[in-house]
Amino acid sequence: MTLIDGKATAASIKKEIAAEVEQIVSRGGKRPHLAAILVGHDGGSETYVKNKVLACEECGFTSTLLRFEDDITEEFLLKQVEKLNNDPDVDGFIVQLPLPKHISEQKVTMAIDYRKDVDGFHPINVGRMAIGLPCYISATPLGITDLLARYNIETKGKKCVILGRSNIVGKPMAQLMMQKRTPGDCTVTVLHSHSQNIKEECRQADIIIAAMGVPNFVTADMVKPGAVIIDVGTTRVPDSSRKSGFRLNGDVKFDEVADKCSFITPVPGGVGPMTICSLMKNTLLAGKKAIYE
Numbered sequence: 001m002t003l004i005d006g007k008a009t010a011a012s013i014k015k016e017i018a019a020e021v022e023q024i025v026s027r028g029g030k031r032p033h034l035a036a037i038l039v040g041h042d043g044g045s046e047t048y049v050k051n052k053v054l055a056c057e058e059c060g061f062t063s064t065l066l067r068f069e070d071d072i073t074e075e076f077l078l079k080q081v082e083k084l085n086n087d088p089d090v091d092g093f094i095v096q097l098p099l100p101k102h103i104s105e106q107k108v109t110m111a112i113d114y115r116k117d118v119d120g121f122h123p124i125n126v127g128r129m130a131i132g133l134p135c136y137i138s139a140t141p142l143g144i145t146d147l148l149a150r151y152n153i154e155t156k157g158k159k160c161v162i163l164g165r166s167n168i169v170g171k172p173m174a175q176l177m178m179q180k181r182t183p184g185d186c187t188v189t190v191l192h193s194h195s196q197n198i199k200e201e202c203r204q205a206d207i208i209i210a211a212m213g214v215p216n217f218v219t220a221d222m223v224k225p226g227a228v229i230i231d232v233g234t235t236r237v238p239d240s241s242r243k244s245g246f247r248l249n250g251d252v253k254f255d256e257v258a259d260k261c262s263f264i265t266p267v268p269g270g271v272g273p274m275t276i277c278s279l280m281k282n283t284l285l286a287g288k289k290a291i292y293e
Helices: 006-026 043-059 074-086 105-111 123-130 139-150 170-178 198-203 254-260 271-287
Strands: 033-039 062-068 092-095 159-163 187-191 207-210 228-231 235-238 246-249
Touching: 006 043, 006 139, 006 271, 033 043, 033 074, 033 271, 043 062, 043 271, 062 074, 074 092, 074 105, 092 271, 123 170, 139 170, 139 228, 139 271, 159 170, 159 198, 170 187, 170 207, 187 198
Parallel strands: 033 062, 033 092, 159 187, 159 207, 207 228
Antiparallel strands: 235 246
């Protein structure tokens, strides 16, 4: 069994990005600029945004954080999005989700200029990804494909089971794994809460990508020997032995499953670090105007 080290892989990619940024700047080019909007004080969002700002520093980017209280109006937030759309110095930006319930996440996502949508959530980027055109790919699926590529995991002709059908992970992951590319060329099955015969389907899989948000959902009796396991789950579960009072738990029962598979991602330290790293990759592409002029 090989442990897929997302933390080390992400660190290597960020070093590569930083080296390229310094080359761009030394040639008189513009340093990529990522902006982020954070509304309210959600603990998870605070942590994510803090890590994104730190990653920008590592990569040599300019970063701007716009913070607003959770009682702002939808109209006010849409005006802030419009300002960033029209700011020529900002190459890409994100609006950290979730947003307060009185603000439509769909409306805000639609308002973002797709050419600056480095989260890859805008329907234009989603649609372009679906048909294999250059675009910003949402960060978690992009990070997973990077891990598969860097660990030279064969995907061509393999049966890939994806657990979960979210717009952020499950659906785009399915699109990427079935495309004529590397990694890709898989026979893809998407399973979800209403699927039947989940265990039987998983037992046939060469690659399982678990993104259901259900701790320990994938057990040893669902995995065939030699399978590749990618665990996207990051659920906080109570743990009195930790100072924080909780630990992060994946969708895969790691201790049971690890001995059966050829490759597996841990939680934490697997897919998580690659997600922020992928946002940095998209920001570099935005700064270079590599996808949209």
